[in-house]
Amino acid sequence: MIICNCTLLAPYTCDPQPCGQPPIERAQDGCTPQRHFRSLRLFTLLTRRSDSRIAPTHATPAGTGRRSEESHLSFLTNYIPLILYYHMKTGGFGMNNTDKSMEKIVALCKGRGFVYSGSEIYGGLANTWDYGPLGVEFKNNVKKAWWKKFVQESPYNVGLDSAILMNPQTWVASGHIGSFNDPLMDCKDCKSRHRADKLIEDNANENNESIVVDGWEHSKMKEYIDENNIKCPKCGSANFTDIREFNLMFKTFQGVTEDSSSQIYLRPETAQGIFVNFKNIQRTSRKKIPFGVAQIGKSFRNEITPGNFIFRTREFEQMELEFFCKPGEDLEWFNYWKDYCKLWLLNLGVKEENIRMRDHEDEELSHYSKATTDIEFMFPFGWGELWGIADRTDYDLKQHSEHSGQSLEYIDPTTNEKYTPYCIEPSLGADRVVLAILVDAYDEQELEGGDSRTVLHLHPTLAPIKAAILPLSKKLNKEAFEIYENLSKKFMCEYDEAGSIGKRYRRQDEIGTPVCITFDFDSLEDNSVTIRDRDTMEQQRIKIDELEKYLEEVLVY
Numbered sequence: 001m002i003i004c005n006c007t008l009l010a011p012y013t014c015d016p017q018p019c020g021q022p023p024i025e026r027a028q029d030g031c032t033p034q035r036h037f038r039s040l041r042l043f044t045l046l047t048r049r050s051d052s053r054i055a056p057t058h059a060t061p062a063g064t065g066r067r068s069e070e071s072h073l074s075f076l077t078n079y080i081p082l083i084l085y086y087h088m089k090t091g092g093f094g095m096n097n098t099d100k101s102m103e104k105i106v107a108l109c110k111g112r113g114f115v116y117s118g119s120e121i122y123g124g125l126a127n128t129w130d131y132g133p134l135g136v137e138f139k140n141n142v143k144k145a146w147w148k149k150f151v152q153e154s155p156y157n158v159g160l161d162s163a164i165l166m167n168p169q170t171w172v173a174s175g176h177i178g179s180f181n182d183p184l185m186d187c188k189d190c191k192s193r194h195r196a197d198k199l200i201e202d203n204a205n206e207n208n209e210s211i212v213v214d215g216w217e218h219s220k221m222k223e224y225i226d227e228n229n230i231k232c233p234k235c236g237s238a239n240f241t242d243i244r245e246f247n248l249m250f251k252t253f254q255g256v257t258e259d260s261s262s263q264i265y266l267r268p269e270t271a272q273g274i275f276v277n278f279k280n281i282q283r284t285s286r287k288k289i290p291f292g293v294a295q296i297g298k299s300f301r302n303e304i305t306p307g308n309f310i311f312r313t314r315e316f317e318q319m320e321l322e323f324f325c326k327p328g329e330d331l332e333w334f335n336y337w338k339d340y341c342k343l344w345l346l347n348l349g350v351k352e353e354n355i356r357m358r359d360h361e362d363e364e365l366s367h368y369s370k371a372t373t374d375i376e377f378m379f380p381f382g383w384g385e386l387w388g389i390a391d392r393t394d395y396d397l398k399q400h401s402e403h404s405g406q407s408l409e410y411i412d413p414t415t416n417e418k419y420t421p422y423c424i425e426p427s428l429g430a431d432r433v434v435l436a437i438l439v440d441a442y443d444e445q446e447l448e449g450g451d452s453r454t455v456l457h458l459h460p461t462l463a464p465i466k467a468a469i470l471p472l473s474k475k476l477n478k479e480a481f482e483i484y485e486n487l488s489k490k491f492m493c494e495y496d497e498a499g500s501i502g503k504r505y506r507r508q509d510e511i512g513t514p515v516c517i518t519f520d521f522d523s524l525e526d527n528s529v530t531i532r533d534r535d536t537m538e539q540q541r542i543k544i545d546e547l548e549k550y551l552e553e554v555l556v557y
């Protein structure tokens with residue numbers, strides 16, 4: 001088995017006989033054997049399931065890739081002893097996501113500086129959240145990991161950072177003015193406002209049923225609510241108004257006058273900034289179809305029912321790719337990006353049992369979509385959409401072409417064929433995936449000797465702090481601080497001299513720091529330090545001048 005470090009989602013197995021067929025063909029040069037796993041990287045073995053390390057099959061673009069019997073055997077013989085060892089050392093394999101409490105995760109985020117309530121000193125503003133010192137590092141690392149795999153290492157994709165405020169015609173063309181609506185109903189008794197589809201879905205969840213309401217007519221929803229005697233979650237009465245449409249776009253005014261001619265919108269998705277720049281990007285980057293454009297940025301939706309911490313908010317960040325391809329090849333690419341997105345999550349340590357792919361029923365599809373699959377994640381409050389992957393056909397480019405009067409067609413330089421490209425769109429919420437990764441990484445462990453700890457098993461590349469430098473005694477501050485100064489030129493580090501060493505380890509475990517570096521009195525003599533691994537809690541002695549190389553290896557992504 002060759003472990004491939006050359007392509008998009010290292011490390012995974014290379015297909016020894018790439019078929020060379022579009023769309024999955026990729027350069028295999030530079031494929032080098034990946035070094036053996038070290039005990040420090042043990043957690044990745046445990047969090048990555050076997051097939052997470054397999055590339056999308058070249059020969060079967062629609063498939064998800066299957067592990068050979070041989071590699072199954074090698075997985076069992078190589079990793080099972082390590083897994084058992086880990087189990088023995090840490091007292092468990094980790095908690096199920098449904099056993100994790102949102103309250104505890106939110107408390108950890110607030111207490112340790114990941115996420116605070118927005119505008120707190122003024123009593124807050126409902127459902128707004130501010131990322132604190134650790135949160136901003138963590139979220140930036142998640143965005144960097146996405147950009148690395150979707151732009152930097154992609155032979156197909158380029159990036160964009162377009163404006164939030166766009167010409168209002170954009171939203172007429174995209175269909176957002178006409179149909180970006182939620183079905184809203186008010187409780188006549190307590191005046192609270194609800195989404196009809198959500199009332200139905202929540203009611204079904206409570207009865208352990210699964211219902212997908214997307215695509216239902218208003219009359220069907222109203223009938224269901226009446227027949228099932230669904231009550232207002234706030235006051236318990238069943239006295240609702242009729243359902244009406246509520247547009248989710250935030251309106252504002254550009255310039256000094258506040259009339260309809262100066263009315264503009266805060267973008268509800270980043271995608272449209274990509275579509276309106278299609279020609280600019282294609283011309284200036286000289287990209288040929290197939291190619292993609294990726295963008296990370298803020299989006300705004302006046303959600304009727306925001307909630308579940310950073311899961312659904314009115315201001316959020318999206319990481320979107322619009323991938324343009326030839327009509328007829330779209331479904332192949334659709335499958336390709338589905339596999340790719342799933343592998344991105346697995347390679348960052350998200351557990352496979354906590355994600356599932358859900359295909360949209362025909363009646364549920366958006367007006368622009370031919371096929372959509374959601375990657376759903378098991379949050380403590382149940383399965384929720386994490387990543388929407390849609391075949392948007394040529395809908396957007398054609399709409400913008402029609403409304404702007406500018407041709408957005410593509411001419412194939414070799415065949416001179418002229419067509420409007422189809423578009424595959426994997427669209428991921430940055431805040432939502434931050435929450436999913438936090439939930440997956442969160443663990444409470446009982447340790448030997450009756451001790452316990454809370455630990456975040458974050459992939460080292462995502463951890464906000466990469467290494468903590470801990471002098472064993474305050475008398476060693478000067479020398480230990482020198483190590484901090486040197487390492488912090490390259491890595492986000494923390495220097496902590498307060499409290500017992502055990503307490504300092506626990507503090508770092510709780511924020512997911514993969515490596516603790518302890519400087520003791522022997523360090524003065526042997527120029528070595530003790531490094532402690534967050535997941536195995538194993539300690540080893542290494543030379544101070546090897547620390548940088550060591551951390552670089554730990555952080556490989």
Ligand code: GAP
Nearest residue numbers: 269271311312313316386387388427428429432
């Ligand atoms: N351009 C397509 C699009 O925006 P979407 O399914 O509406 O599709 C894509 O949104 C992703 O954006 C979702 O899967 C989710 O991760 C994230 N998202 C959507 N609304 C959100 C909200 N109110 N708060 C946080 N994340 C949200």
